Amino acid sequence: MPTLTIDNQTVTVPEGTNVLEAARQLGIEIPHFCHHEALGSVGACRLCAVKVIDGPVKGIQMSCMLPAKDDMVVDTGCAEVxxxxxxxxxxxxxxHPHDCPVCDEGGECQLQDMTVAGGHGIRRYTGPKRTYRNQDLGPFxxxxxxxxIQCYRCVRTYQDYCGGTDFGVLGSRQRLYFGRFTDGPLESPFAGNLVDVCPTGVLTDKTYRFKSRVWDLQEAASICPHCSLGCAVSAGARYRELQRRRARTNIQTNGHFICDRGRFGYGYVNHPERPRNPLVGHRRVTRQEALAxxxxxxxxxxxxxxxxSIGLLSSSRASLETQFLVQRWAASLGSDRLCFEAHPRRDLAARVAASQRPERMASLADIRQCxxxxxxxxxxxxxxxMLALALRQAARRGARIVIVDPRPVEMPMTCERHVVSSGQMSRLLQALGQPRQSDFASNLEELGGSLGRALLEAQSxxxxxxxxxxxxxxxxxxxxxxxxCSEQQSLCRSMLLLNGPNSFGGAMLSGDGPSFDTLLEGIEQGRIKALLCFEADALADFPDRKRCRAALARLDLLAVFDCAATATVQEADLFFPTxxxxxxxxxxxxxxxxxxAFAKVFAAGTPLSESVDGGHPPRFFSRxxxxxxxxxAWATLAGLLGREADSAALRCELEKADDCFAGLSMLxxxxxxxRIAAARPAPPVPEEGVGSAAAADQLQLLVTETLYGSELLSDLSSCLQSVKPEPYVMLHPQDAARLKLEEGKMVRLCTPVGELDLKLRLNGDMATGMAIVPRLRGTLLEPLVPGVEPLSCRIEKA
Known part of the structure; x- marks a missing residue:
């Protein structure tokens, strides 16, 4: 590890560290544009100049391109530099047009900061400026x-890091253009990261444009709630309105970037139809009246x-504090009818995930280095x-990436693919778990065995x-x-994708508690008279919506605590806004x-633009x-339990009550x-059927998640509606030919939940004998819920 001196301070850094990064470890920030921690260095901007007084090379050098060496002496602030x-x-x-007063980057513009810091206050150039036509790059x-300023950060992020192909650099020398060949929406689901990496106001957040200056925002560290990865974000609000999300650095999870669903899916917070008042029946009341x-x-x-007779249901959207107090309230009521997920199969899968030993679980950082x-x-x-992006970084380092799936899985890089139907997964996994076996009875088992051997022989x-x-x-x-597939010197880590941002937390608290299926049976048999739902939408999440609706109608009391206008909220006898x-x-x-942990960004309230009917400033005032x-929700529960609403005390209590949560109070x-300190015992898992088609004209129906339109909260964001796909059903061309169906035509999908007329898509990269539909909320496909065993279905001409 080289030791060098920068501005009379000595620092020892790992081999391969450049001088710019070494200076940062000493708290010395060398001005730069093109360098980015996730992208590396290209030496394009020429701003990070330093003077090497002693070392392998001497004189003015670019610090981002200069490897740190032993006994090197560097000056970052001399007059020459x-x-x-x-x-x-x-x-x-x-x-540059010098349009800072109208530029959305103002206040957080790196070019602005460097210009002021460099003392460039007088413009000597008075000639004509180079100008370009701007492009329409879509809604974001x-x-x-x-x-x-031609720093190349955008191209390196979009193409090299994220794998996008429709945005790049055109031209040469002083006539460079960063954009697309033609106007049109950017195709990468990570395009929003261009906003974060651009050091000037070239690429800005269109959804946030002309809303606020950065110094007007209330900002805090938060967590993205739209999948189970827990990406770090920074959220900003003004005038009681959440106005933007940005990527926050967490090397263990998302690294430096986030996906567009996480960046632009915050509209549920400001949704104009968001319920904000307690209701008894459909009558607005005070919170005290509703609680009484x-x-x-x-x-x-x-x-x-x-x-x-009291049942309680929480969800993967609820915080750990809420889930813990739901558990405490159930105990105070004397009820053991408590579960943390309305989807029984997803609930049990999350409990399986919670049975992993912590050292065996893979983080996104582990995946990037595998x-x-x-x-x-x-x-x-x-x-x-962001898992796809982590796998891309591994592939860029030379890793072998293998996809085994019945669906035509898209990835932002080239990888090895094997199409295996969902009914064959169990045989494949069984063979995968026998990596030392040399002979197998079928090609499928041989595939599993070869993949097992590859994992066994790998280093990470x-x-x-x-x-x-x-x-x-x-x-x-x-x-x-x-x-x-683990050796003593090379542990094979595992990762399971779960339903929501706190599915794992609910599974940790579930123990051997009942599933929601058991609760529904109790309701149907008249044993459970009241159901209390905490940020859970049973009507949308339980696979059999008809059965769930009939059961909920039998209740004497349905009380719902939620922040979104869900289907279950519409049926509630008592509603409490969270x-x-x-x-x-x-x-x-x-x-x-x-x-x-995530912090509070702003206090709840109707956005000012909505409360004053678009006028500003308001014409009336109120206390x-x-x-x-x-x-x-946790504060309401604390009040019902007669406790003080103190989240720090709750964490301490949970940590003391359960050793698995060691370190929780220090977050x-x-x-x-x-990481959690210990795993839960593995739950008993019943055997499942393979879901084979019952007749020659029938197919297996697989309902899947899609990037936009499946997840509840992001689907409430208006800016994502333009990229939400239209309903469709997907078949293999062989199945379509057998059924005499044509691509692009309307077909009728006959399922156990009803008949649906959908547009047909064909894809030769999927398994035969299957029909695939996405779960799209707010469309005729909404009743079809992912995570269930494949159903039998039939497709015919509409």
């Missing part, structure tokens, strides 16, 4: 090409039917987009599974296979068992903030988080 940087800034500003990114009504009715039901990754039954771009292998396709049994088989994630503080546990009735919003 400052003069050089001033000249660089001046030539970069030659063609605004393009102002005249501000460009709840307590009275619960007391009466317990008196008449016993404590077992040399072999086998992905079985998972569609990363749809179910956990990872086995990844999607619980929706694999189910609880397949997920358990995958964990056993990962253990079988805060959105950015309106409170709390903890989430992601799919690798990492406990992460009460409009729409401020939503309260954190701080913005840090990397901590």
């Amino acid at each position: 400052l003069a050089y940087r001033a000249q660089v800034i001046e030539w970069l500003m030659t063609n 990114i605004a393009h102002e090409m005249n501000r460009c 009504s709840l307590q009275t009715q619960l007391h009466e039901l317990v008196e008449l039917f016993g404590s077992g 040399d072999v990754a086998v992905v079985i039954g998972a569609d990363p771009l749809a179910e956990a987009p 292998p990872v086995l990844i599974g999607g619980t929706d396709v694999l189910g609880p049994g397949g997920s358990q088989a995958l964990l056993r296979a990962a253990q079988a 805060t959105a994630l950015e309106e409170t503080a709390g903890t989430l546990i992601n799919n690798e068992g990492r406990m992460q 009460e903030i409009p729409g401020s009735q939503p309260q954190p 701080a919003a913005g840090d990397e988080g901590r």
